[in-house]
Amino acid sequence: MSTKTPDGRKCRLALSAMLWACLAQSVPAPAAESPAQLTAKYYQAAKKEGKIVIYGLGPPFLGPISDTFKKRYPGIQIEAFDESGRETRERIIAEQKTGRVIGDVVIAGPSVHQTLADLGFIEPYQSSQIPNFLPELVPDGGFASPFRASVFSMATNTKLVPAADEPKVWADLLNPKLKGKMASDDPRGSGGGGGLMASLEAAFGTEFLQKLAAQDIFFGKDTGTILAGLVRGEHALFITASHDDIIVARKSGAPVKFLKPKDGIRAAGNFQSIAKNAPHPNTAKLWVEWSTSEEGQQMLGKVGLAASRKGVVPAEPEADLRGVKLLPVVQTRQDMNYLKERTKRFETIFFKKN
Amino acid sequence: MNLVTVVVAFLILFPLAMLLYGSLWTSRPGFPGAFTFENYVAAYTDFETYQIFFNTALLIGAKTIFAGMIALVLAWIIARTDTPYRRLLETLIIIPFFIPGILEAIGWIMLLSPKTGTLNVFLKELLGLDKPPFNIYSLGGIIWVMSLGSVSFLFLFFVTALRSMDASLEEAAALSGAGPIRTALTITFPMIAPVILGASMFSFIRAMDAFEVPVLLGLPAGVFVFGNRIYAAIEYDFPVNYGLATALGVSLFALMMALLMVQHRLLGGKEFFVITGKGYKPQVVSLGRFKYVTLAICLGYFLLATGLPVSQVIVGSFLRVFGMTQWDMVTLENYKTIMSDASLWRGLTNTVMVGGGAALLTILLSSIVAYITMRTQYEGRKMLDLICWLPNAIPGIVAGVGMLWAYITLPVPLYGTLFLLVIVFVTVGLPIGVRLMSGVMVQLGPELEESSLVHGASWAQTFRKIVLPLLRPAMAAGVLILFVNFSRAVSTTILFAAHGTELLAVSLFRYSQSGTRLGLVSALAVVLTLVNVTAMLLARRLGAFGQEETR
Numbered sequence: 001m002s003t004k005t006p007d008g009r010k011c012r013l014a015l016s017a018m019l020w021a022c023l024a025q026s027v028p029a030p031a032a033e034s035p036a037q038l039t040a041k042y043y044q045a046a047k048k049e050g051k052i053v054i055y056g057l058g059p060p061f062l063g064p065i066s067d068t069f070k071k072r073y074p075g076i077q078i079e080a081f082d083e084s085g086r087e088t089r090e091r092i093i094a095e096q097k098t099g100r101v102i103g104d105v106v107i108a109g110p111s112v113h114q115t116l117a118d119l120g121f122i123e124p125y126q127s128s129q130i131p132n133f134l135p136e137l138v139p140d141g142g143f144a145s146p147f148r149a150s151v152f153s154m155a156t157n158t159k160l161v162p163a164a165d166e167p168k169v170w171a172d173l174l175n176p177k178l179k180g181k182m183a184s185d186d187p188r189g190s191g192g193g194g195g196l197m198a199s200l201e202a203a204f205g206t207e208f209l210q211k212l213a214a215q216d217i218f219f220g221k222d223t224g225t226i227l228a229g230l231v232r233g234e235h236a237l238f239i240t241a242s243h244d245d246i247i248v249a250r251k252s253g254a255p256v257k258f259l260k261p262k263d264g265i266r267a268a269g270n271f272q273s274i275a276k277n278a279p280h281p282n283t284a285k286l287w288v289e290w291s292t293s294e295e296g297q298q299m300l301g302k303v304g305l306a307a308s309r310k311g312v313v314p315a316e317p318e319a320d321l322r323g324v325k326l327l328p329v330v331q332t333r334q335d336m337n338y339l340k341e342r343t344k345r346f347e348t349i350f351f352k353k354n
Numbered sequence: 355m356n357l358v359t360v361v362v363a364f365l366i367l368f369p370l371a372m373l374l375y376g377s378l379w380t381s382r383p384g385f386p387g388a389f390t391f392e393n394y395v396a397a398y399t400d401f402e403t404y405q406i407f408f409n410t411a412l413l414i415g416a417k418t419i420f421a422g423m424i425a426l427v428l429a430w431i432i433a434r435t436d437t438p439y440r441r442l443l444e445t446l447i448i449i450p451f452f453i454p455g456i457l458e459a460i461g462w463i464m465l466l467s468p469k470t471g472t473l474n475v476f477l478k479e480l481l482g483l484d485k486p487p488f489n490i491y492s493l494g495g496i497i498w499v500m501s502l503g504s505v506s507f508l509f510l511f512f513v514t515a516l517r518s519m520d521a522s523l524e525e526a527a528a529l530s531g532a533g534p535i536r537t538a539l540t541i542t543f544p545m546i547a548p549v550i551l552g553a554s555m556f557s558f559i560r561a562m563d564a565f566e567v568p569v570l571l572g573l574p575a576g577v578f579v580f581g582n583r584i585y586a587a588i589e590y591d592f593p594v595n596y597g598l599a600t601a602l603g604v605s606l607f608a609l610m611m612a613l614l615m616v617q618h619r620l621l622g623g624k625e626f627f628v629i630t631g632k633g634y635k636p637q638v639v640s641l642g643r644f645k646y647v648t649l650a651i652c653l654g655y656f657l658l659a660t661g662l663p664v665s666q667v668i669v670g671s672f673l674r675v676f677g678m679t680q681w682d683m684v685t686l687e688n689y690k691t692i693m694s695d696a697s698l699w700r701g702l703t704n705t706v707m708v709g710g711g712a713a714l715l716t717i718l719l720s721s722i723v724a725y726i727t728m729r730t731q732y733e734g735r736k737m738l739d740l741i742c743w744l745p746n747a748i749p750g751i752v753a754g755v756g757m758l759w760a761y762i763t764l765p766v767p768l769y770g771t772l773f774l775l776v777i778v779f780v781t782v783g784l785p786i787g788v789r790l791m792s793g794v795m796v797q798l799g800p801e802l803e804e805s806s807l808v809h810g811a812s813w814a815q816t817f818r819k820i821v822l823p824l825l826r827p828a829m830a831a832g833v834l835i836l837f838v839n840f841s842r843a844v845s846t847t848i849l850f851a852a853h854g855t856e857l858l859a860v861s862l863f864r865y866s867q868s869g870t871r872l873g874l875v876s877a878l879a880v881v882l883t884l885v886n887v888t889a890m891l892l893a894r895r896l897g898a899f900g901q902e903e904t905r
Contacts, residue, residue: 053853059695081697081853083864086589091852094758097384100767102853189592221573221590224865225463228872232677234470253683254675343592351576 035128039289043073045282051077052283055091056107058082060248061303068299069290076283085112085190092275096121099277104284107272111190111339113144116273123274125285129292129309136329137269137308144273145288149306151319152196153265155241157233158255169263170200173239174211183218183226183235187346190339192223193240198342199266199327206349213350230256243318247304250318258318264327269308358722359738365781366741369756370748373607376759377600384763393597402578403602410579413497413568414561421501422508422554428655429512430538435639437648444513445894446656451506452886453664454842455499455566456862457879460872461663462499463570464670464677466490472666491575499567502659504557511553515546521637534639555617559610562749565845566863580606581845584751588849596755603752610747664883667876676872688877701856702881705841708772708857712779713836717829719780720787724795725817727788729803742788745781750845753782758849770852778850779840787836794828795821834893838886858882 033041046052057065057080066078083091085108095101096119106112106122116122127145130138138146154173156166160181167173173182185193201209218235220226227245230238231254246258272291274284290296297309306319314320330338377394381387397403431437432444450458465473466488474486481487489495523545527537543550568582578586580602587599641648670676673683692698723742727735745753757778761768768774798821806816822829844863851860862878865871 055853058697059691079696079853086594087864090588090594090849093382094762094769095852097762098764098767098769100770102770186590189590218574219576221569221586222866224872224875225570225574228463228677229467229470231675232467232470234467249675252674254678339592 033128035289035293038128039286039293042282042286042289043076046073046280046286047075049280049283050075051079052104052280052287053102054078054080054105054107054287055088055103056082056085061244061300061305064303065291065296065299068295069287072290072295073286076286078287085109088112089115092116092121093119096276101275101277101279103275104278104280105272105274105287107147107270109150109190109192109195109268109270110139113139113271113273116275117141117143121276123276123278123281125274125288127288127292129289132294133292133309137267139269139271144271145292146269146308147272147291148270148300149267149308149319149321150192150195150270151243151265151267151306151321152192152240153243153261154237154239154259155230155246156237156257156259157230157235158257160233160236166257166259167237167261169261170204170208171263172261173237174208174215178215178237180216181236182215182239183220183229183237185223185226185240186219186221187240187350188343192242193219194339194342194346195268195329196240196266196327197346198330199264202328202330203264206345209346209349217350219350243316244305247316247318251304260324262325264325266327266329267306267321268329356734358719358726359734359741362719362723362738362741362784365777366744366784369753369760369781370607370744372759372763373600373603373752373756376596376755377604380597382594382596384759393601397598397601397605402583406578406580406583406602409493409577410562413493413500413564413579414558416497417501417504417561418554418558420497421504421557422550424501424655425505425508425512426543426550428505428652429509429516430542431648431652432509433513433516434538434542434637435534435641435645435648437641437645437652439649443649443652443656446660447509447652448506448890449656449887450503450659451510452838452842452890453503453660453883454844454859454862454879455503456570456844456859456866456875457667457883458499458503458663459567459570460670460866460875460879461666462490462495464666465662466495470677473662489575491571491577493572493575493577495571495575496564496568496577496579499571500561500564503567504561505655505659508553508557511549512546515549516542519545524637524639528639534641534644537639551620552617555613555620559613559617559746562606562610565749565751569863570866581749581751584749584755585845585848588755599755600759603749603755606752607748610749614743614747667879670873671876671880673873676876685873688873689881691874692877692881697853697856698858698861698878700854701858701861702885704772704775704856705858705882706885708775708855709779709837709840710833712776712783712840713833715776716780716783716787716836717791717832720784720791720832721822721825721829722817723784723788724791725813725821728792728795729800729821730813739788742784744785746785748782750782750843751848754778754846754849757781757846769850770855772855775847775850775855775857778846779836779843782843782846783836783839786839787832790832790835791825791828794825798824831893834889838889838893841882841886841889858885 059082062080069078070076081103088106088108089112092103092106095103106116113122122143124143126142130145133146137149154167185191187194187197197209223242223245226235226238227249229235231249241258243258246256249256272288274281274288278284292309294309297307297312301307301312301314301319304314304316304319306314306321378389378391379387380390380392428447432440432447437443465471467474468486468489468491471486471488471490474488477483478486524537524541527541532540562580564579565581565585568579569585572578572582573586584599584602587595587602591598669679671688672685673679674685674687675683692702723738726732727739748756761774802820803816806820811819842859844859847857848860848863851857858878859882862875862882865878866875
């Protein structure tokens with residue numbers, strides 16, 4: 001398979017492909033045992049370990065998921081540390097480098113797992129449940145497993161943007177009336193903002209982004225500032241909003257709405273992997289198996305996250321991808337150079353003043 | 355004494371050396387790479403670096419002048435006039451010293467956001483403007499918030515100096531017919547000019563360390579100063595740009611060293627960090643009815659620096675959705691989360707335990723260093739003093755990077771332990787601790803120690819049996835002052851706080867970056883402020899923060 005970036009350059013290198021092929025070969029084939037047998041085996045060993053430390057999962061989603069897991073597997077505690085993917089990446093690197101490994105499981109976007117795998121800081125393991133997942137939301141390379149879908153699209157402040165004025169397609173954002181009223185996550189780097197902008201670029205061309213840049217967009221380094229601004233009415237639209245942030249805000253009573261334009265939204269894989277020399281390796285595998293199981297994914301859907309397992313219907317409309325057109329997802333996980341070039345390109349489009 | 359020197363040198367010089375090494379290395383900490391000057395070449399061939407120098411100079415220059423003037427007026431009102439409720443006013447004025455910078459920044463975002471800031475909207479309607487007058491996401495916004503925050507710091511120096519100066523010249527001026535304002539401008543302020551210069555220089559230099567406020571207000575607007583650019587190079591640049599972070603860090607260290615030397619020259623080697631002082635009864639100027647104007651000035655400052663921003667955050671801490679001030683949004687959920695969330699609870703207990711423990715260790719080590727440098731003939735005492743002074747010139751985020759490099763490459767698994775946090779705090783706290791204890795040691799007569807040494811006790815026995823008991827009250831106050839500093843620290847510790855070693859201030863900063871937790875952030879900020887104000891009140895009871903001597 002060969003995905004092309006907008007500038008036509010192939011983003012998969014032969015060397016990477018060979019490396020991943022080698023990694024894939026080193027993964028223990030789980031086919032010999034059924035998922036039930038595997039989890040039973042891991043649970044037996046996990047009972048001696050007693051707990052698991054997960055990086056990249058936190059409140060408000062953690063509580064109900066953790067409770068269900070603990071109910072299913074009594075005696076196992078979940079400790080989680082929620083931070084951004086880039087912080088998790090740096091933390092794992094520091095832990096691995098010093099040999100004091102604390103985190104067992106890393107939940108993050110593809111580029112984080114890619115960097116860690118490149119450095120040899122991941123214990124290759126893939127869930128036995130992979131065949132039940134949407135193929136486009138399954139990581140390549142055999143060293144990580146799917147966790148959920150990261151769904152990004154535009155969101156509005158409903159007090160400022162009545163239903164009749166809601167953008168129906170992405171091109172509606174170019175309406176002069178919206179100039180100075182929109183905010184976005186900084187698209188440089190590997191975050192959600194960059195991912196969505198890359199999808200928009202792939203779907204509508206670089207020219208669309210250039211026109212969007214002329215709309216005087218407020219770029220925030222952190223979604224906290226932007227979301228607070230959206231809730232208060234500082235911004236009418238948050239054009240790179242994550243569905244889970246909007247769910248939490250909406251359920252709290254904030255006047256926000258997650259929009260699904262006719263020409264597509266972005267849904268990309270959010271993956272999980274096990275740290276090399278994880279202190280609780282069996283519990284980590286048990287977690288990966290459970291969180292990718294029917295029960296685990298149903299639980300994810302129940303709390304409002306977009307599950308990536310086939311047939312799981314999420315409880316919240318924002319996470320429901322049924323009947324929704326998806327924007328192209330430029331595969332970045334196996335080519336870090338692509339991300340560097342994209343960052344440079346977005347820097348020129350959005351931040352260089354003429 | 356050699357052991358003390360080795361320990362101190364290791365704590366301070368090792369991270370510094372690693373920072374320098376990192377700036378000359380092609381790879382990330384502890385990874386294979388090669389020697390290079392490329393990081394400096396890249397930094398200094400980029401126009402942005404010069405913009406950072408310019409912005410930083412403008413920020414700290416404007417902030418120091420603005421804050422210095424306000425602090426001087428407030429200090430004069432409190433120390434030298436008969437303005438009513440001065441004791442209460444003094445407490446109100448120094449409160450911002452104990453408030454986390456992040457709380458101030460969030461409060462001012464609520465007040466002066468470009469379109470919906472409460473104050474902006476109010477002023478727009480009041481003045482009939484087309485658009486709101488202020489934008490907090492700007493260099494001006496950073497200067498404003500940081501100025502208000504540093505007034506209390508400068509005030510502490512100025513008020514102590516005004517209370518300690520000889521009042522006879524002022525009395526002469528008054529007898530010659532000069533009014534109180536003229537006397538203040540022509541006699542009082544010129545007399546404490548060295549303190550004004552020294553403290554302002556200190557504030558100027560420390561402002562280069564600015565972190566939370568430039569991160570929260572500067573990054574969204576693309577306004578970079580040293581603190582937020584170094585942070586962004588590590589946190590946001592893709593790929594992570596340790597080269598730029600360390601090259602800028604070393605540059606900033608060199609710049610701060612140069613400025614500190616200028617300060618040292620200007621002040622003839624005097625330090626202005628003595629917080630306790632001798633008892634004086636200063637001349638109090640009778641202002642007549644004008645005293646109500648001075649009362650209003652003090653209250654006005656309190657309202658601007660504390661009342662307005664803090665009230666926004668306190669209200670926000672009781673809301674389900676931060677920024678939606680409606681009755682149906684009121685909740686105690688944010689405070690319940692602090693109590694029930696294991697990670698946050700650990701952050702609170704770690705802050706108290708590690709911050710308190712590190713403060714105690716720092717003061718103990720500082721007392722030993724101060725004793726060696728001031729009371730012994732140890733050959734390396736000047737070198738020891740110099741090493742302890744060095745962290746003054748290392749901004750928090752730079753120190754953090756240096757220590758991260760240092761302790762990652764060390765073959766001892768310290769990373770991710772509370773012990774490493776203690777080491778980090780002791781390292782950055784040493785300059786404050788040593789200056790504090792040296793200042794106190796000056797006031798102790800040497801007779802008892804000499805007697806002890808004459809009777810055959812070693813320096814260590816003399817220190818333990820004679821000096822330590824005499825220093826105990828000052829040490830207790832020092833511990834609390836350092837604790838307040840440690841509990842607010844974000845820039846130094848953000849790279850170290852991990853699972854199990856959470857710190858409240860770091861969680862506060864981290865959560866402020868996430869999408870839906872500003873209510874929780876507000877509640878955390880309120881809790882942290884309460885912890886700090888409690889420490890402040892305790893410290894004041896022990897005579898710190900220069901108040902009790904005047905009553």
